[in-house]
Amino acid sequence: MNAIYILWLRQIKRYFRSRARIVGSLGQPLLFLVALGFGFGPIFEKAGGGNYIQFLAPGIIAMGILFTAVFSGIEVIWDKQFGFLKETLVAPVSRFEIMLGRTLGGATVAIFQGVLVFLLSLLIGFRPELSLLPVAIVFAALIAIFFTALGTALASMLDDMQGFQLIMNFLVMPTFFLSGALFPMQGLPPAVAAIAAINPLSYGVDGLRGTLVGGAHFGLFTDLGILSIVTILSIAFGSYMFSKIRV
Amino acid sequence: MFSIEVKNLTKKFGQFTAVDNISFTVKKGSIFAFLGPNGAGKTTTIKMLTTLMDQTSGEMLLNGFNPRTQSNEVRKTFGIVFQDPSVDDELTAYENMEIHGVLYKVPNSILKPRIEQLMKFVELWDRKDELVRNFSGGMKRRLEIARGFLHHPKILFLDEPTLGLDPQTRNHVWNYIKKLNQEEETTVFFTTHYMAEAEKSATEIAIIDKGKIIIQGTPDELVKKTGSENLEDAFIAITGHEIREEEANSVDGMRLQRRMWTRK
Numbered sequence: 411m412n413a414i415y416i417l418w419l420r421q422i423k424r425y426f427r428s429r430a431r432i433v434g435s436l437g438q439p440l441l442f443l444v445a446l447g448f449g450f451g452p453i454f455e456k457a458g459g460g461n462y463i464q465f466l467a468p469g470i471i472a473m474g475i476l477f478t479a480v481f482s483g484i485e486v487i488w489d490k491q492f493g494f495l496k497e498t499l500v501a502p503v504s505r506f507e508i509m510l511g512r513t514l515g516g517a518t519v520a521i522f523q524g525v526l527v528f529l530l531s532l533l534i535g536f537r538p539e540l541s542l543l544p545v546a547i548v549f550a551a552l553i554a555i556f557f558t559a560l561g562t563a564l565a566s567m568l569d570d571m572q573g574f575q576l577i578m579n580f581l582v583m584p585t586f587f588l589s590g591a592l593f594p595m596q597g598l599p600p601a602v603a604a605i606a607a608i609n610p611l612s613y614g615v616d617g618l619r620g621t622l623v624g625g626a627h628f629g630l631f632t633d634l635g636i637l638s639i640v641t642i643l644s645i646a647f648g649s650y651m652f653s654k655i656r657v
Numbered sequence: 658m659f660s661i662e663v664k665n666l667t668k669k670f671g672q673f674t675a676v677d678n679i680s681f682t683v684k685k686g687s688i689f690a691f692l693g694p695n696g697a698g699k700t701t702t703i704k705m706l707t708t709l710m711d712q713t714s715g716e717m718l719l720n721g722f723n724p725r726t727q728s729n730e731v732r733k734t735f736g737i738v739f740q741d742p743s744v745d746d747e748l749t750a751y752e753n754m755e756i757h758g759v760l761y762k763v764p765n766s767i768l769k770p771r772i773e774q775l776m777k778f779v780e781l782w783d784r785k786d787e788l789v790r791n792f793s794g795g796m797k798r799r800l801e802i803a804r805g806f807l808h809h810p811k812i813l814f815l816d817e818p819t820l821g822l823d824p825q826t827r828n829h830v831w832n833y834i835k836k837l838n839q840e841e842e843t844t845v846f847f848t849t850h851y852m853a854e855a856e857k858s859a860t861e862i863a864i865i866d867k868g869k870i871i872i873q874g875t876p877d878e879l880v881k882k883t884g885s886e887n888l889e890d891a892f893i894a895i896t897g898h899e900i901r902e903e904e905a906n907s908v909d910g911m912r913l914q915r916r917m918w919t920r921k
């Protein structure tokens with residue numbers, strides 16, 4: 411066993427032990443699927459967009475991954491406050507390995523959460539194309555790793571949970587709402603289109619949509635390329651910030 | 658041969674000087690007591706020695722390595738029991754031990770039997786699969802101590818290791834520390850507020866107050882120098898009678914607020 415593996419395993423164990431958290435974090439995606447899916451469905455169809463549930467489900471799957479990933483990254487703050495972080499920081503293990511173990515663990519959990527939302531959306535009426543499912547999982551993994559690493563980076567700068575609200579309100583929510591998860595990218599006002607185009611989640615949503623229902627806006631290769639690059643950057647950023655932690 | 662060498666070490670938090678230009682050495686294989694009233698700067702010193710915090714100025718060497726520039730070598734040489742909790746209480750006691758063993762690369766063949774031996778020693782073996790969250794304060798403390806002993810480091814930092822333990826367990830733990838010290842030549846650097854512990858176990862003592870080391874020597878020397886009956890009287894004679902209120906919770910809360918955006 412090595413350090414990366416045992417820290418990965420720790421994240422997994424903590425996740426599966428808090429059933430309340432698993433169920434609780436399904437509430438929001440379910441609400442979005444039902445309220446938006448059924449609420450906007452008729453208008454969307456009338457406007458010629460096709461079945462809205464088909465359009466929406468990949469966006470909500472991305473949302474499930476996004477929230478769980480950021481939250482997993484932010485757990486660094488808990489570990490700071492409850493003291494466990496010190497235990498890992500004095501160990502003869504590089505900061506990079508610690509960060510990687512935590513991030514991969516958090517990302518695994520986020521992917522699992524994405525799978526749960528996927529299953530939930532099937533119940534609501536989502537009918538995906540399954541031939542590219544493995545590629546969809548790659549997209550899910552990239553979204554998960556990107557945002558867990560980003561959460562870790564931000565949490566490394568903060569000392570208590572009050573910062574968490576700031577991150578949720580000023581980063582996670584805008585990232586989600588301006589990603590094309592809820593609305594098509596075609597014909598947006600230029601400002602919104604520009605923001606969506608620099609939003610990494612847009613490429614994740616687009617990739618999931620392209621693989622699960624078809625019709626990627628940017629194209630699957632663009633999605634994959636951009637998402638891979640930003641994921642590497644966010645791991646680098648995350649491990650740099652993590653290495654700066656002093657407790 | 659010194660395990661720890663500290664020269665002109667200073668730590669400032671903004672305007673406030675927590676550790677003020679201290680110098681000392683700890684001989685290999687000794688049991689060194691670092692004593693002082695609340696807020697004297699003991700934990701801050703330990704944090705700098707154990708790579709958790711950067712000094713403002715001054716030099717340190719642990720087994721010849723610099724904690725700042727050779728942190729990985731330094732981390733290989735020491736083990737620590739923190740003053741504050743540092744176990745993961747959403748894991749079981751056994752899992753906490755296991756993670757520690759893996760992080761410190763204790764070979765598998767040694768790890769399992771040693772975890773069992775140590776957990777029996779602190780009488781937690783029959784509760785090894787329980788979440789630490791459900792443990793009492795003393796049980797958590799015993800787990801922290803057992804974990805600190807797991808990888809047999811060359812230097813062992815113990816920041817008030819016996820805080821909150823009953824007298825039986827305290828004795829028990831000290832016997833183990835002495836055994837490690839004798840059998841493996843482990844250098845022990847500890848802080849405590851139980852003067853009897855320091856008097857009984859330490860081969861050398863340094864007393865720090867308001868960030869400065871005031872006096873240093875063997876327990877006997879300190880008692881003699883101050884003309885006291887025992888170490889407790891000597892300690893009070895040296896550090897005065899006033900009560901330090903450093904640990905007040907409101908202060909801690911404010912410190913947290915202040916630190917939220919300003920990383921140090």
Ligand SMILES: Nc1ncnc2c1ncn2[C@@H]1O[C@H](COP(=O)(O)OP(=O)(O)OP(=O)(O)O)[C@@H](O)[C@H]1O
Binds near residue numbers: 675693697700903904
């Ligand atoms: N991160 C920090 N920011 C600001 N001040 C700090 C910080 N850490 C410690 N201090 C201050 O430095 C001083 C020394 O604290 P330290 O924890 O080293 O004391 P100590 O000797 O370990 O005391 P105790 O016996 O109560 O554990 C205290 O006044 C404390 O408030």
Ligand SMILES: [Mg+2]
Binds near residue numbers: 701740816
């Ligand atoms: Mg202290």
